[in-house]
Amino acid sequence: MCLLSVVIATHNRAGYAKKSIESILSIDVEEFQLIIHDTSDNNVLEEFCAEIQDARLKYIHCNELLSMTENFNRALEYVQGEYTIMIGDDDTILSTAIKYCRYAKEKKIDVISQKISAEYCWPDFRSKISGDFNASSLIVNKFTSNQVTYEGRKQYYEAVKNCFQGTASLPKLYHGIVKTSLLLKIKENTGTYFHGVSPDISIALSLAYNCERYIEVDYPITLPGSSGGSNAGRSAMRTHVGKLDDDPHMKRFKSYVWPNLLPRYFSVETVWAQAGLVTIQKIDNNKGFNFIKFYA
Template identity: 35%
Template sequence: MSILSVIIPTHNRARYAIPSIRSILDLSEEIQVVVCDSSPVDEISEAFKGLYLETRLKLVRSTEGISVVDNFNLGLQSADGDYLVFIGDDDFVSKEIIDVAHWAKSHDVDALKFNFPALYYWDDFKHSTRGDSYFGTLHLSPFTGNVVRHDVNASVYYALDNFGGGVFGMPRAYAGMISNTLAKRIVGKYGALFGGVSPDIYSSLLIATESTSCVLVDYPVIVPGASGQSTSGKSVTGGHYGALRDNAHIAPFKNLVWDARIPEFYSVPTVWSYSLLKAVERVQSQGGKSLNPNFGRLLLKCFVYFPGSYKHTLASLKAACAEFGVLKITAQLVFSVCSEFVWGLSRIINRVRARYVEKNVEVFDQLNTTLIGSEKLREVLDARGSRITFPESNL
């Protein structure tokens, strides 16, 4: 068994997946890469034919039409490592990921959350305001290299309060690391690690609920990528919003029963909130503690950011009021106005400060694939003598 399996679910994106797979295989003999490819045409296998045993590279052909959630669960079933990392096919990782897995195993840490001081942009990523200036670039922000205990309970309550806002501080399997033991325990208790219509946020709540030891690592261990065909790329071009049932991401979910309290249109907040809600319901069905999403915060997001879908949002507002009472939902909406404003303003201020005031974001260009980006990051980290400071004792 390998110490680490890096699982890459992919669909019709061989152009991104092949360099990313190569970049990870080059890092260490101790890494197993598992690729779950649901593309109708296999364009990945030929690039690696006869080069690796399954202990190093396992290429799994998913059933055509499989949902992204089922593809993630298939990846979990196919992985052999003691520790598991799920990434996108346009992401990459640094070689320190092996050190992290070994340290976690020796200290009985079952969940690891990472900060992302390094971000990579493919050569087809078009920024909403800066156009093609991000093409083939690696952006590196300051980091400490520290490893500290992470408060999972606080992260859960924050995500529930900012309902539809994302994973936030919750530990993750996607762009995070968990032990295989924890994953099996979750599957045994809840039936599956991934669920809802967004595997990332659904699994995060289950991990946060079941983890017994979680740490936060401030180092570029995982480098999220953004490409023209990724969620990030589609979001900035407006391609991540529309009719729910017509969306290619949702179509594979056969017989999907949507929750009336979630506005029925396709967007980042509605997909995330639906998936988090399904995880909440699953935890509570197994006798877990009561968790209360802030529906008012979600409804406010939908009214403000997606005015074209106000009819769907109004219908969900009525459903939420019918279940929780008009007074409660109205109070949530009122308080959410201030919270959403402060949250949005803080994001803008932090970005402006980092880029124009502190000017502490370094940009390296002419890096057209993740393989080249990975090599550049290694060069920079080695030149600086950067390393992770692992605690000698258990946190």
């Protein structure tokens, strides 16, 4: 077993994924594995990975048509590390991720989240407000090495009360470090790792409910990327809203439960709420969602 599994689930985005893979494997330590779970309808990324002679890389090409949530769930089945971190195919990790895994192991910490203080905007990134102003830019905000300890259940109930609008100070697997045994506990208790149509919200809630305490560090562990075709890119261009059944993100879901009290409309707010509601139904205490606040 290695110390850390870095997991990327991707689909038809080889141009970004290649750079991400190269960046991660350039970290000169042997304590991690990089898992690429690829559902692309071509072999571009597969052929690229076949040329890489690095035992840390594990590439899986899945020919099934999977939703994002299914892709995430499948990818985690290949984890061999004591700790796990998930990132997108236009992101990378920093060497500090390994250092914080060592710290988590030494201090017996189940989850380390981070305040996002650095971001890379790809050359094709565009914003409806600022156009290509931030394209090809590395944006770094001021950060410290401070850390804050949170109580899991307290943050869980706060998220339910706030209608799951963002992960905020919730514990994170996406751009966060999680002990793999905790992920396996969540799978055992709820049937799988992720539920609903927004996997990052889903797992954040499950982690909060199942971990007693976790820490958030004000120091970069990963480098999130914002590219033209990503959800971040769609959000920046304000193209992440519309009819539920017409959205490309939703079309890959073979079946999903959409609560009757949620508007059948695709938006960040409704997608987060759906994933949250579906997830807490798998958890013992599943009451408290504030529909009045949500509609307000």
